[in-house]
Amino acid sequence: MNLNDVLKDPPRPHEGNVMGLTEAALVFIYENVTNECNTLETGCGLSTVTFALTGSRHTVIAPAPSEFEVTKTYCRERGIATSQIDFIPEPSQKVLPTLDLPSLDLVLIDGGHGFPTPYLDWFYTVGKLKKGGFLIVDDVWLWSCQILRDFLIEQPQWKFVEEYRERTTVFQKLEDGSEWLEWTEQPLPARGGKMKWIDGKAVYDQPGASTLSAVKRALGDLKDGNFKVLGEKISRRVTGSD
Amino acid sequence: MNLSDLLNNPPKPHEDAQGTSIVWGLTPAALGFIYENIDDQCTTLETGCGMSTVVFALKGSRHTVIAPAPSEFEITKSYCRERGIPTSQINFIAEPSQTILPNLETGPLDLVLIDGGHGFPTPYIDWFYTAGKLKKDGFLILDDVGLWSCQILRDFLLEQPHWEFVTEHDERTTIFRKKEEGSEWLEWTQQPRVARGGKVRWVDGQLVVDAPPQSGSFDRALGDLRNGDFQSLARKVGRRVFRS
Secondary structure: OOHHHHHHOOOOOEOOEOOOOOHHHHHHHHHHOOOOOEEEEEOOOHHHHHHHHHOOEEEEEOOOHHHHHHHHHHHHHOOOOOOOEEEEOOOHHHHHHHOOOOOEEEEEEOOOOOOOHHHHHHHHHHOOEEEEEEEEEOOOOOHHHHHHHHHHHHOOOEEEEEEEOOOEEEEEEOOOOHHHOOHHHOHHHHHHOOEEEEOOEEEEOOOOHHHHHHHHHHHHHHHOOOHHHHHHHHHHHHHOOO | OOHHHHHHOOOOOEEOOOOOEEOOOOOHHHHHHHHHHOOOOOEEEEEOOOHHHHHHHHHOOEEEEEOOOHHHHHHHHHHHHHOOOOOOOEEEEOOOHHHHHHHOOOOOEEEEEEOOOOOOOHHHHHHHHHHOOEEEEEEEEEOOOOOHHHHHHHHHHHHOOOEEEEEEEOOOEEEEEEOOOOHHHOOHHHOHHHHHHOOEEEEOOEEEEOOOOOOOHHHHHHHHHHOOOHHHHHHHHHHHHHHO
């Protein structure tokens, strides 16, 4: 059985419905995970079966034993092994802070979408994600998940890989430690509020002052030939996210 | 010693970029709120350490203070000792709140002050693992809501019916009162700020997709152009350009 077979006849663990990742994201997992990998997901569904197909040593966390049973039955009836999967039927917020995990090759965040669950899932797993490992955040079209996506897009420890249907975003971890940084070392928090961190100083927004200082900084970037940074700043202004 | 004495001669447990001892404290109004609403019958908790810690000490509450900075604790303890302010009722925990809070045993809390780490997502972790311990009608104080990370939590709570906005000082420190249990465990469909804020929303019990994705990025770009949605178009172009 392969991913195409699963997509044609998916499991329905969510009260008879399929709630799954985008097909492209499932393909990404299928193509990038092997039975040598360690993987973890919050939430349960089509992705769980995809991880089972790859044979990775997988941890799946969701406070829904019935979803696990449907998934296990689906796999058993089709001869897909699940003995390498650790099913944890608890809320991720309770389990993750003290869960003993191996180094992970891929983390999928697709469990609770209420505030602030995706951030907790991220915080308590990324320390275990290897450098070069993948993080998949699903449902970034929801406000809560979008915040995590927007934060990571600007964080230099993470590389944006792909986004599928404006819904599922894939990142690659480049460096350790981003979850422990203070706001002054996090580009979006440092520039996103009324209080900003600019050139090593806390700056409070005042009418007119921020525009003037932005022009000064842009001229400095131009003079230094720092076109990429300048382009990013202009893009932020244009998109209204500054 | 009272609050005025403290404000006139505060402890200086923090250091600026040059290594000079300074104090980062709550606004005087927020310190006044704690001073007036807490007594020695209360149980309280704060993340971060500073002038607020001395105010909790002055009021004699059974207090837990969490900050990964033993030197700040020593300065605060010395300050109190030199002025005869007892600190024996304070549990100083010199660890990151993210490590300690998920399994910390405290009694029901009358007040929680979130003023520790301000990096993403620390304030949310502090809130999540203390909100359930806060009594109904207990107070939650968020400092530095002018920062993006704290502002998000403030904006979320402002719309959440389980929390009542009490006041905000200097657009910086916001005080809420807890009205109902359980808001931290709700799914997004039961959280007004989340339910209305994204491209996918929850309206009248139904999922509403703002702009269904079309077949390809070029088609979507054309759609944005046709609809005059230049902001969305610019954002997508920006992402494409800087992805490389």
